[in-house]
Amino acid sequence: MKTTDLKLYKGNIFYFNENITLKDFSPDKEAPGRLYHYIENGLLAVENGKIKAVGDYDTCIKDFQDAQIIDYSGKMITPGFVDTHLHVTQSGIVAAYGEKLLEWLNNYVFPCEAAYHDDLAARIDINFFLKELIKNGTTTACGYGPLKYKATDILFEELSRRNMRFITGNTMQDRNSPKYLSLPAKENYEIAREIILKWHNKGRLSYAITPRFAFSSSEELLGLAGALKMEFPDLYIQSHIDENFAEIEGIKKLFPWSKNYLDVYDRFGLATDKTIFGHCLHLTEDEYEGMRDKKVIISCCPISNSFLGSGLFNFRKMMEFTDRITLGSDWGAGNTLSMLAVLDEFYKISMLQDFKVYSMTRWFLATLGAAKSLGLSDFIGSFKPGKEADFIIIDPKATELLSYRSARVKNIYELLFVLMTLGDSSLIEETYIYGQSMKGFE
Ligand SMILES: [Zn+2]
Structure with missing residues (x-):
């Protein structure tokens, strides 16, 4: 029987x-x-x-x-719930006081993420994080993982043990980062490749090429990230874009040839229909059109945006260009993993822009809508x-x-x-x- x-x-x-x-x-x-x-x-x-x-x-x-x-x-x-933007490695600095993006990364995030160089500490921290995430009712997420191979491997192992549908990868960075949290471009690439071969599409797990953001990436690193996408076309890509004015000014200096921030990622083949861009706050008209034309997935992170004083996501305008809009806690800068709280903040930041977002619309964005945007609606949502x-x-x-x-x-x-x-x-x-x-x- x-x-x-x-x-x-x-x-x-x-x-x-x-x-x-x-x-x-x-x-x-x-x-x-x-x-x-x-x-x-x-x-x-x-x-x-x-x-x-x-x-x-x-x-x-x-x-x-x-x-x-x-x-x-x-x-x-x-x-x-489906949370499309969070940092697995940042539980240790949630609720850290008083900085904007770039200072906040240097003062809090980078020292915290360095703790992941110790395998046991990494495992304890990952287990704490996943417990919190699940307690909040999130069953799928797109997460930025650790820098190094071993800790990333542990993350995949722990996700696999829980049988979660999850999208993640090692966070790559090779410039504008402290020495202790930076690897040569080639080494970032090699770690990614090894993890992809071991974990991508294993059970319910998907790998995402994860350059933290163009500001902490050399052209060589972005080129190698693009090469991974060419070699494994079904990979996701995740990164940050247009979050903070100082960051955007930095991008103009680092990539003087670029038309705009989106153009930097696009030049290296990283703006695709499987790319999840976090924030998307200060877009030029060209970038709005680019987001539409490249069919990228938008992850709005309202709690983080309020906390770091980054700006207000313009949902009304974004909807004119694309329906691939999702929500993220941006745990780390976001001070909660509750998607209910994210949905509440999304309502408030829209009200600040005289736009009322109805209950069903919001709930959809954090469930079936996100599953559809991620191409996962055959499985979840x-x-x-x-x-x-x-x-x-x-x-x-x-x-x-x-x-x-x-x-x-x-x-x-x-x-x-x-x-x-x-x-x-x-x-x-x-x-x-x-x-x-x-x-x-x-
Ligand atoms: Zn983030």
């Missing part, structure tokens, strides 16, 4: 309709019902890590008479049967305040708004990765 691990989850199920894109969300009104599914008293059936069925409890239960039921009545069952079962349980009564406030909402739109405005990791009751509860995972 074939053995399975069929499990049934009962609760209020919320997920987006498979076929929609950001363009389906109107800037002037909340999303119509055809864009999403909200099934109060629903059932999610999961088998061998995949979604088996989803629907109304009373109807669906008839197909699964003898299976184990896990009862989350009154709680929300929904796909896990909704509850279509056959997809991988990465989901979370949200308790809208997790705190006294939430309980008080959520008892007064009239519909799902208001509920989502309250969860994003008041929520953090405390309302994520459980995180399931590939059908496995991560509670107590060591």
